[in-house]
Amino acid sequence: xxxxxxxxxxxxxxxxxxxAMSPWCRVGKSEAQRAKKLVYWHLPNFTPLADQIQKEQVxxxxxxxxxxxxxxxxxxxANEQATAKLAxxxxxxxxxxxxxxxxxxxxxxxxxxxxxxxTDLVTKMRREPKGIFExxxxxxxxxxxxxxxPLAVNPWPVHARLDLLEQAKxxxxxxxxxxxxxxxxxxxxxxxxxxxxxxxxVEDTTDNVMNLLWCYGGKMVEADNKTVVMxxxxxxxxxxxxxxxxxxxxxxxxxxxxxxxxGNNKAYQSKQAxxxxxxxxxxAYLDSNDKELQKVTGLxxxxxxxxxxxxxxxxxxxxxxxxxxxxxxxxxxxxxxELRQDHPVDRRPLGAGLQAPLRxxxxxxxxxxxxxxxxxxxxxxxxxxxxxxxRGG
Amino acid sequence: MARTTSGSRRLLKWVGNGLxxxxxxxTLLPFYWMIATSLKxxxxxxxxxxxxxxxxxxxxxxxxxxxTTPFMKYVRNSTIIAVGxxxxxxxxxxxxxxxxxxxxFPGRALIARGLVVTYLVPPALLxxxxxxxxxxxxxxxxxxxxxxxxxxxSVPFSTWLLMGYFRSVPLELEEAALVDGCSRLGSLxxxxxxxxxPALAVVTFFSFTQSWNEFLxxxxxxxxxxxxxxxxxxxxxxxxDVFFWGPMMGAxxxxxxxxxxxxxxxxxxxxxxxxLGAVKG
Numbered sequence: 001x002x003x004x005x006x007x008x009x010x011x012x013x014x015x016x017x018x019x020a021m022s023p024w025c026r027v028g029k030s031e032a033q034r035a036k037k038l039v040y041w042h043l044p045n046f047t048p049l050a051d052q053i054q055k056e057q058v059x060x061x062x063x064x065x066x067x068x069x070x071x072x073x074x075x076x077x078a079n080e081q082a083t084a085k086l087a088x089x090x091x092x093x094x095x096x097x098x099x100x101x102x103x104x105x106x107x108x109x110x111x112x113x114x115x116x117x118x119t120d121l122v123t124k125m126r127r128e129p130k131g132i133f134e135x136x137x138x139x140x141x142x143x144x145x146x147x148x149x150p151l152a153v154n155p156w157p158v159h160a161r162l163d164l165l166e167q168a169k170x171x172x173x174x175x176x177x178x179x180x181x182x183x184x185x186x187x188x189x190x191x192x193x194x195x196x197x198x199x200x201x202v203e204d205t206t207d208n209v210m211n212l213l214w215c216y217g218g219k220m221v222e223a224d225n226k227t228v229v230m231x232x233x234x235x236x237x238x239x240x241x242x243x244x245x246x247x248x249x250x251x252x253x254x255x256x257x258x259x260x261x262x263g264n265n266k267a268y269q270s271k272q273a274x275x276x277x278x279x280x281x282x283x284a285y286l287d288s289n290d291k292e293l294q295k296v297t298g299l300x301x302x303x304x305x306x307x308x309x310x311x312x313x314x315x316x317x318x319x320x321x322x323x324x325x326x327x328x329x330x331x332x333x334x335x336x337x338e339l340r341q342d343h344p345v346d347r348r349p350l351g352a353g354l355q356a357p358l359r360x361x362x363x364x365x366x367x368x369x370x371x372x373x374x375x376x377x378x379x380x381x382x383x384x385x386x387x388x389x390x391r392g393g
Numbered sequence: 394m395a396r397t398t399s400g401s402r403r404l405l406k407w408v409g410n411g412l413x414x415x416x417x418x419x420t421l422l423p424f425y426w427m428i429a430t431s432l433k434x435x436x437x438x439x440x441x442x443x444x445x446x447x448x449x450x451x452x453x454x455x456x457x458x459x460x461t462t463p464f465m466k467y468v469r470n471s472t473i474i475a476v477g478x479x480x481x482x483x484x485x486x487x488x489x490x491x492x493x494x495x496x497x498f499p500g501r502a503l504i505a506r507g508l509v510v511t512y513l514v515p516p517a518l519l520x521x522x523x524x525x526x527x528x529x530x531x532x533x534x535x536x537x538x539x540x541x542x543x544x545x546x547s548v549p550f551s552t553w554l555l556m557g558y559f560r561s562v563p564l565e566l567e568e569a570a571l572v573d574g575c576s577r578l579g580s581l582x583x584x585x586x587x588x589x590x591p592a593l594a595v596v597t598f599f600s601f602t603q604s605w606n607e608f609l610x611x612x613x614x615x616x617x618x619x620x621x622x623x624x625x626x627x628x629x630x631x632x633x634d635v636f637f638w639g640p641m642m643g644a645x646x647x648x649x650x651x652x653x654x655x656x657x658x659x660x661x662x663x664x665x666x667x668x669l670g671a672v673k674g
Contacts (some may be wrong), residue, residue, distance in 0.1 A: 041616070044632045048461060075616035078628040088524035088613045094533065096616075191441055204634065261634040270439040281635045289435045 037073040038062065041096040043082055046284035051076075054100075090114055095321040101148055103139035103315050110147035116320040122146035139315035148317030154279045156207060156312040158303070161186075161274040163296040172300050176215060176241055179275075179303045183251040186274050194251040196273030197242070200259040208264070208277050211312055213238035215305025238305070269293070277302065279314070424649065431455065431643035438638050454639030463618050464644055467626035472651070473536050474611075474622060475604035478543040482600040483593065485544065486551025491581050493552065494559035495567070505556065512549040516609045519545070524613055534616050542610045547600040554599075558592035559585055594662030602652045623648040 040058050045051050055074060062072045075096070077085055082099075086109075089095040095114070109115050122140065126132050132150050140148035160172055164186040173179040183194030198204040210220060217234035221227060229235065246252045253272070256263065265282050267273035271293065276282065286294035302309050430438060431454045432447040458464050492498075493505050523542055524533070532538030562585050570580040586593065608624040615621050623644065630641035656663065 039616070044629060046632055046635055073617065076618070076629065077616065078612075078625070078631065079633050080631060081612045081625070081628055084520070084609070085613050085616075088521045089528075091521045092525040092528040094524075094528040262636055265634050266439060270441055272441060278634070281633060285635055 037071055038067060038098070039073045039075065039096045041075050041077045041082070041085075041099040043077055043079050043100050046281045050284070090321070090323070093323050095323055098318055098320050100151060101317050101319040103317070106140050106148040106317055106319060107142060109319070109321075110142040114321055114323070115147040116322050117145050117147060118149055118320070119146040122149060125149070133315075135313060136315040136317075140317050148319040150315055151318050152316045154314040154316065156211065156277055156279055156314070157299040157301065159268055159276050159278060159282055160298045160300050161271075161296055162298045164192075164274050172298065173303050176212065176303045176305050180245060180249055180251065183245075183275070184249060187251055189250065189253075192272055192274065193253040193267070194274045195245060196264040196267035196276040197245070197252045197256055198259050198261070198264045199242075199246070199252070199256040200263060202259070202261045204259075204261045204264060204278070207312065209238075209242065211277055211302050211310065212242060212305070214310040215302065215307060216241070217305075217307040234307070241305075424646070427642045427646040427649075430638055431640075431646055433639065435639060454643045457637075458640040458643050462626070462629075462640065462644075463621075464623075464626065464647075466618055467621055467623040467644075468647075470536065470620055471605055471622040471624075471648075474539045474543070475601045475651075477536065477540040478547055478604040479597055479600040481540065481544055482547040482551045483596055485548045486555050486596055487581065487586065487593075489548065489552040490555030490559050491577075491585065494556045495564075495577075505553075508549040508553050512546060512553070516546070520609055520613050523610070527614055533614055534620055536620055538614055539611060539620070539622070542614060543600075543604045543607060547603055550599060551596040554596060555589065555592050558589045562588050591662045594659040598655055598659050598663050601655055605648075605652055 042051070042054060042058070045054065058074060059069060059072060062069070086095065086099075090109075101109070106115065122132065122137075123146070126134075126137075133153060136150040136153060137146075140146050140150055165172060165182070168182070168185045170182050170185055173182045179195075186192075187194040198208045210218075213219070213235055216238035218232065218238045219229050219235070222229055242252075246254075246256075253267065256267075259267075264273065264276040264278055265285070268276045268278070268282055269285060269290065283294070283297070283299065286297060301311050429446055432450045432452070433444070434447075434449060434451050434453065437444055437448060489508075493501060523545070527533050527538045527542065530538075532541065566588075567580045567584050570584045571577075575583060606624060607622075608628075611622045611625045612628070615625060627641060627644055627648070630637040630644070
């Protein structure tokens, strides 16, 4: 204790002062950086390659918009955390300039008046030779105005184990009735259930259930987009089919009612389910991690019900926030128009897990979802896919 | 009678040891599972049957972690922020606690109670207003911004804890130092702090661990890789419905090491400090 003198105390106080003030030294620098940069928030795709493609796109757009690379801040934001980050940044009046938005985000932030109206830009893009996949337009329109620029589509095919179908000497089912019968033939519970249908209280359940209800003429809301339709005869008929699959035929694992969004992925990837309905995340996983399973995986349309079948496609968009401090953010979106041309992204494999790029959306319009079937490998798979394709789902 | 008492003690000891074993397993099992999963191949992780140990151990997950992700940058950022916050918490905590424990001024009790209230406000209520503050100060996406934010929970705790300790130091010792010519600051540095090492160890450990593990503020206030911390970096191993279990478990395991090392270093003082705090606080 006697070794501490006044000079030591002064040194300590000085050190404390420096430590306390050091965080503030770069404040001015930080402010200057924010003023100069265009901030883009990227929500990761299913594979690093897909992320790389999109990063290249953004920098390419920025270049076309006359921005230097150093003027773009490309931030990767985890999907699950984007909502909290956006809420805080919007409240503080400092949202990102441009962000990749899911279709429900466009409607949500659009209805609150946060998104820039890009109707002029989207209208121009629609008129151009390769245009925009028209089904994607509903995702970006709000009260007759476009609040996002369609970027990519995300199909929801049925992933099917071709080897099990072959083993049971059956084809991919065309209808839900056939689906149940086929399922009973190929499953061997508890190790293998036929249908990995997500039934937990999560988004994938909504998609899985609605994909089936639509086939029975069911719907979630009326055409006025306001009236909720739950207790209709069509919805009840669809739900009864699910109930029968779950309770009577037991082709859906009992634990599916507690699954989160990854439940059906895990079931298929661990070979515990023969069929699942999911976006391209499973296929992307197989492409990177399990080539053997990928070889025996086929992508098919949803089986038909009394009212036909529906192939769901989600749309991702670019959106720009009104309250962005960077005046040239708009130019990035305008540069996105170039995507319609022969952008390098078109030559990348869809199996990379990128939600299919816009160009693919144009292809899909012509060839429908069956275009995805090209990814199969073996001959038998090709035959099965060919039959499925020929039914013109 | 003595024999019965001895038997009871032995029984109590066995029960106590049994409980300790249960607690030990409870605590160590997640660590084991993290390590085991990080050494498994993806196909084994997703296999039908969960395996207790890696049947074909592989370092692929670590290769991916260090080869394709900026994990070391996350470690660097977490270290800068945790160390910065710890140092500042010690400085502000000591000064604040000394003032509240020794000086007489109006509103002293109110401020002391206010510290507890501040500490009890959940971060979920604070992150939006704090974002607005940091945004105004242009501290979003900076190390400084996170350090400043973390002080909002570490300084109240540090001050409250140290206040209890400082009160336990006999006033006569400090008065003697003042009589001998020490200033207030001198008596704090020369008399009180050397006698409060256990408390300082607790504050150091607490501030470091809290900063290291914090997620919500780091997630909301940081965008770039240059500032991103380990906790928020971990969340990038989940992409919608795809979980990259191997690298995520590897990163989780590695991220537990610094607090563990800190605890091992300060263990003696931490245990003493926490015990004393319970009585004197």
